[in-house]
Amino acid sequence: MSMIERFRQRRQVSRQNRDIDRAMQNAMTPAMRNEIAIFAQRRQPF
Known part of the structure; x- marks a missing residue:
């Protein structure tokens, strides 16, 4: 992986x-926050 690809990857993750x-922060209910948290945990790492 080139240095440019790593930089782009880090920028995308950020x-x-x-x-x-x-x-x-904008989630209206705790249930919505839970759904977002589940999504964040399941996303594919680079």
Whole structure:
């Protein structure tokens, strides 16, 4: 894996983490937060 690919991968993971954090903060109910947490745990690592 090239250095550029690793950089892009890290940037994408950071972006996904920010999106998940934002979704958790904006979730209306605890059930929605639980669903987001399950999704975040099951996503494919790079």
